[in-house]
Amino acid sequence: MKFYVRTYGCQMNVADSNEMSRHLKAEGLVETQDPDEASVMLVNTCTVRQHAEDRAFSEIGRLKRWKAKRAGRKVVVTGCAAERTKEYLEDRFPFVDLVVGAKSIEDFAQVAHRLLDRRETDEELDYAIPAVDDKVAAFVTIMRGCNYSCTYCIVPYVRGREIYHSVEQILGEVRDRVREGAREITLLGQTVNSYRHGQHRFADLLERVSAVDGVDRVRFISPHPYYMTDRVIETMAAVPQVCESLHLPVQSGSNTMLKAMARNYTREQYVAQIEKMRRAMPGMTLSTDIIVGFPGETEEDFDQTLSLIEELQFDWGFIFKYSTREGTPAAKLDSFPQELIEERHQRCLELVDRIALEKRSKLVGTLQDVLVEENNFGRTRTNYKVHVNGDGAPGQEVRVSIANAHRATLEAAL
Ligand code: 5AD
Numbered sequence: 570m571k572f573y574v575r576t577y578g579c580q581m582n583v584a585d586s587n588e589m590s591r592h593l594k595a596e597g598l599v600e601t602q603d604p605d606e607a608s609v610m611l612v613n614t615c616t617v618r619q620h621a622e623d624r625a626f627s628e629i630g631r632l633k634r635w636k637a638k639r640a641g642r643k644v645v646v647t648g649c650a651a652e653r654t655k656e657y658l659e660d661r662f663p664f665v666d667l668v669v670g671a672k673s674i675e676d677f678a679q680v681a682h683r684l685l686d687r688r689e690t691d692e693e694l695d696y697a698i699p700a701v702d703d704k705v706a707a708f709v710t711i712m713r714g715c716n717y718s719c720t721y722c723i724v725p726y727v728r729g730r731e732i733y734h735s736v737e738q739i740l741g742e743v744r745d746r747v748r749e750g751a752r753e754i755t756l757l758g759q760t761v762n763s764y765r766h767g768q769h770r771f772a773d774l775l776e777r778v779s780a781v782d783g784v785d786r787v788r789f790i791s792p793h794p795y796y797m798t799d800r801v802i803e804t805m806a807a808v809p810q811v812c813e814s815l816h817l818p819v820q821s822g823s824n825t826m827l828k829a830m831a832r833n834y835t836r837e838q839y840v841a842q843i844e845k846m847r848r849a850m851p852g853m854t855l856s857t858d859i860i861v862g863f864p865g866e867t868e869e870d871f872d873q874t875l876s877l878i879e880e881l882q883f884d885w886g887f888i889f890k891y892s893t894r895e896g897t898p899a900a901k902l903d904s905f906p907q908e909l910i911e912e913r914h915q916r917c918l919e920l921v922d923r924i925a926l927e928k929r930s931k932l933v934g935t936l937q938d939v940l941v942e943e944n945n946f947g948r949t950r951t952n953y954k955v956h957v958n959g960d961g962a963p964g965q966e967v968r969v970s971i972a973n974a975h976r977a978t979l980e981a982a983l
């Protein structure tokens with residue numbers, strides 16, 4: 570019996586999908602890339618912005634026909650939107666067999682077992698294969714949930730309070746992934762650097778994971794500026810496996826907005842941290858998330874965001890249009906007309922893209938060490954994606970010269 574997984578949302582969700590796939594494989598199912606072949610369809614949803622949720626819901630709507638095409642097919646809806654709208658989902662899409670919210674991902678093993686116990690499909694199990702995830706760059710979830718309460722954000726409601734995996738569990742998962750072929754490990758959590766377990770803090774984990782045999786590269790997402798302590802910065806600089814690249818969401822360049830968002834740092838503190846990091850790791854890349862059009866954002870506030878982008882010269886960034894999430898504190902504030910949000914989004918995107926292109930252009934002609942992942946793609950330690958023209962097998966690190974940087978994916982010279 571085969572299953573197909575469709576994932577919306579963040580890397581956390583991708584990691585959850587991988588985890589759920591491992592459980593389904595442990596039950597003897599086989600993953601397919603073709604929905605027509607599948608008997609179980611798993612849709613892992615996101616609710617961070619309305620747009621993400623809408624996309625997942627229209628996909629679920631289309632699955633009614635998919636399900637009717639073959640007897641015994643099952644539709645499973647999981648993740649953040651499932652957590653937020655469980656009853657609504659069950660009412661609107663009565664053909665869905667099972668809804669599993671983001672808070673229940675850790676119980677998915679039992680859920681999978683129950684789902685398949687009640688199996689009435691037209692197929693026998695193909696064959697049992699071990700749960701294998703043969704990715705060169707693997708994710709390992711170290712914590713779930715979020716104790717922050719950024720006023721725009723739905724995540725704490727759908728994922729709950731922070732829980733941390735033990736160091737032993739994390740190292741065990743890292744070793745499993747390495748055995749399956751991983752060379753690069755990305756540690757994952759909503760505020761990944763707030764990790765604590767017993768005496769262990771995030772910096773300890775970076776050291777321990779880097780020391781696992783076979784781990785060549787270590788990354789992490791998404792850190793919160795508040796927990797970017799000197800010790801974390803020093804550890805990043807000192808441990809060779811930790812890559813020189815950081816995604817540190819800033820959200821806004823205006824102190825008024827940062828306060829209204831309850832981000833717990835000022836623009837000046839963020840800038841000082843980046844300066845410290847760049848001194849410790851020259852050549853590191855820096856990327857960020859920005860929200861435009863948060864309620865009350867004046868033209869001056871918005872200009873502050875643009876000036877921060879100019880000042881810090883982010884290597885790339887993700888710019889989000891503010892989206893009202895029901896139940897969050899910001900949902901009570903008056904939001905802007907969509908046209909204004911669109912216009913600011915456009916201006917912000919143009920600036921970020923211009924700087925990103927300038928940065929990439931400087932890489933042309935340089936030599937870069939690329940860890941090959943699959944399909945001729947790999948990444949530099951600084952996290953640029955590179956098309957490598959068949960140099961090197963997955964899992965190998967190759968040194969290539971960069972020929973072209975017009976698009977986000979760099980091209981290696983032939
Ligand atoms: N509207 C727009 N963007 C949001 N993000 C989180 N919540 C919202 C929202 N309500 C963005 C933040 C976060 C990223 C994952 O999504 O920038 O860092």
Ligand code: SF4
Pocket residue numbers: 577578579580581582614615616617618648649671724727728
């Ligand atoms: Fe990830 Fe947040 Fe979307 Fe959930 S709601 S999938 S945590 S981005």
